[in-house]
Amino acid sequence: MNSQENSSVTPLGAAAPLKRPGRPQPVTLRQVAEAAGVSTATVSLVVNKKKTARISDETRQRVRDAIRDLGYRPNAMAQTLVSGSSRFIGLVADAIATTPFAGQIIHGAQDEAWKHGYALLIANTEGNRELETDAIAMMLEYKVRGILYSTWFHRPTDIPASLKESDFVLVNCFSTEPGARAVVPDEVQGGRSATEILLKHGHRRIAFINATIPAPAKDGRLQGYREALEAEGIPFDAGLVLEAYPDQEGGYGATEELLKREATAVYCYNDRMAMGLYDGLREHGLSIPEDMAVVGFDNQEVIAAHVRPPLSTVALPHYELGAAGVRMLLGLEEAPAADPTKIHCPTVERNSVRALAPA
C-alpha cells in the first residue's frame, strides 16, 4: 500500500524533506544512442532534423523508436551550454500583483517571446532595490538573451548598474541615459483620442479632470486634449481643466467643481476617477450619458466594462508594450534613436457618450 520507492540513505536524524515517489533520472542522448545501436552524434542529428546530415531512413526510424520508447527529452541546459546562447528572456517587474496591468505586460512579453522560441524568466521586485539586484544577477547567471525592465505605471526610472551587463529594454518606463531602448504608451495620442470621442459626438464644451500627481501621463494626456481641441478649432479654456487625486474619491470629489463649469462632457484622467464621478453625478440626479458624457482612460476592464453605463475610454496598450519590448530586444523592431518608442493607445467605445442633443 505504501509506495515508498526510494529507500533514501539520508541520515535518519536529518528529517529529510519527505520525498515524493522518486523520479527516475531523465533519459539522456547516450541512452537513446545505445538503445538504437548508434552514436550520440547520430541521435543528435535525428533529433535536430539536420538537413545536411546523411542518415538512412532505416536508422532514422530506429532512433525515433528508441526516443519514443525511452521517453527522451533533450536537456536544454546542455544545449544552451554548448550553443553558447540561451533561449531565455528575463522580465523584471516592480509589481506583478499590485495591479491587473502588470499581468498584461507579462502576457504580451510571454506570447512574443514564445513566438521566437524564447522562454520567459520572471522576477518581481516590489520596488525593493536589493531584490531587484538579486533578480538581475540571477538572470545574468542564466545568461539570458536580454532583460525587459518594466514598471507598472509609466514613469522615468534610473537604470540599475547590473542591468547594463546585459542587453535590455525599458518597458513602460524610460531613462535619459543615452543608448537605453525603451517602449512606452503614447499618452499624447491617447489624450487626443479620448477627447476626439467626445468631439465626434458633437461636444464642444469638454472638461478635463487631470491628476494632481506629476507623471508623463499627466502632461501627455493634457497635451493630447489640447491638440484635439485645437484641431477642431476650439480655443483652449484653462477653466475647463480641473485637477484631482487620480482615484475614485478624487473623481467623486471633483463633481461639484465640474458642474460649475457647465460642460456637456468630461474626459477623466483615468477610469477610477470616472467611476467616482459616476457616483457624484448620480447623487446630483444626473444621468450618463444624457446629462453628461464621460470618457475615461486606462480601460481597466473590471471598471470600465462593468459600470453602468459601460465607460468609453482609451486603453493602455500593456500587452503591446510587453510584446514590442521583446521584439525590440531581439532586434526585430527598429529602435529609433533617442526617444522611447511610443505605442498606440486604442480607443474603446462603450455607452457613456452619446451625440449631443441639439441645443
Place this chain on the structure above:
Amino acid sequence: MNSQENSSVTPLGAAAPLKRPGRPQPVTLRQVAEAAGVSTATVSLVVNKKKTARISDETRQRVRDAIRDLGYRPNAMAQTLVSGSSRFIGLVADAIATTPFAGQIIHGAQDEAWKHGYALLIANTEGNRELETDAIAMMLEYKVRGILYSTWFHRPTDIPASLKESDFVLVNCFSTEPGARAVVPDEVQGGRSATEILLKHGHRRIAFINATIPAPAKDGRLQGYREALEAEGIPFDAGLVLEAYPDQEGGYGATEELLKREATAVYCYNDRMAMGLYDGLREHGLSIPEDMAVVGFDNQEVIAAHVRPPLSTVALPHYELGAAGVRMLLGLEEAPAADPTKIHCPTVERNSVRALAPA
C-alpha cells in the same frame, strides 16, 4: 570609436538580425583563474565559499579581486548541468491576463520559489491544449524541479499526460486522479466567513445571491452560508437563496427579486454581482449599509475597495495558493492524503455592513 568587437563571420548575404553594439563574451571561471594565477578548481572553491576547502587568505583575496575586476558571473547552465538538478520551477497558467487574479498566483509562487533559491519559468496557455503541451515540454527540457499547473478560477481539471513526467502540483484546480497534489481555496469556510460578517452585525434575515453556473465555488459558498446560519440557530430558508449570472448585470438584475424577500442583508456570490446590486439598490433609492447590508466575495480590489461605500468581502487567497503550491512541490508542506489542501479565505471588512438597527 566603433566598438564593433565581435567581427562576426556571418555570410553577408544572410541579413543578420541587426546586432546591438556587441557584447563581449561572458567571463568564465577559467579566465578568472588565469588572471589570479590559480586553477579553476580554486576559483570555484572561493566562489562557493566551501568551508572544507583550504585556501590561504592571500589567494582568496587574489581570486576575489580578479572576479571583481573581470566582472565574473557564474554560468548557471553549467552549474545545473554538473549538479544534475536545476533551480527552476515551472508555472503554467490558463490565463495570465484575463484576470487580475492570475497575477497573484504568480506573485505568491514567485516569492516563495525565490525564497528557496528557485526561479520561476512561466507560460500561459490561454486554454490552448497545444500551447500547453509545448509549454510543459519546454519546462521538462529545462529539467524543472517541478511544475505548478494553475487555473484562473477554481475548477476541476484533467491532468495533461506530459505533466506527469515531472513533479507537479495543481493550483486553484483539482483532479480526481489519485496521487495528484492540489491546493484550492476553502470555499466553504469563505462562505461561512462572509455570512458571519453579517451575523455578527445582528442580521438574521440574510439573503444569498448565488451563481447560476456550476462550480466548486457555487456549492461551497452555499454550504458555508448554511453552516454559518445553522451555527447561530437560524433555520435555512431556501426562499432567501436567489441565483443570477455572476457578473454586474446579474447582480443588478437580481435587485427586484431580492427586495421582495425583505432581507436586511445580502451576501453575494462575488464582488461583481455586489457592484451591480449597488446600482440596483441605488435606483430604488436605497442606501448601503443603512437599508441593506451587503457583502461580496473575491475581494477584487479595483471593485471592492473603491465602490461607494467600500465593500466588505472575503478574499480569495491567490497569493497564498501560489506560495503553498511551491511549498508543496518542494515537499516543505505536508500534502494530505486524498483531498486537495484547502487554503483559508480571509475576511476583509469595509463599510458596506453596519449593525442592524434594533427593530
Place this chain on the structure above:
DNA sequence: TACAAGTGATCAAACGTTTTAGCAGAAATG
C-alpha cells in the same frame, strides 16, 4: 631522523549536448 599530520593548491573526470572532421565502403567515372 623518520614519519604522520596538516596545509594549500591542482588534476582530471563528469554532466549532456552539438558539431566538425574524417573514415569505410559503395557507386560512379575515366
Place this chain on the structure above:
DNA sequence: CATTTCTGCTAAAACGTTTGATCACTTGTA
C-alpha cells in the same frame, strides 16, 4: 582497374562548471 565521388555514420573536442583524488610542501611528533 584505378580513381573519384557519394553515402552513412562515428570519434572526439568543446561548452563552463563541480568535486573527489592527489600532490608537494611544511610542520609537528616520536
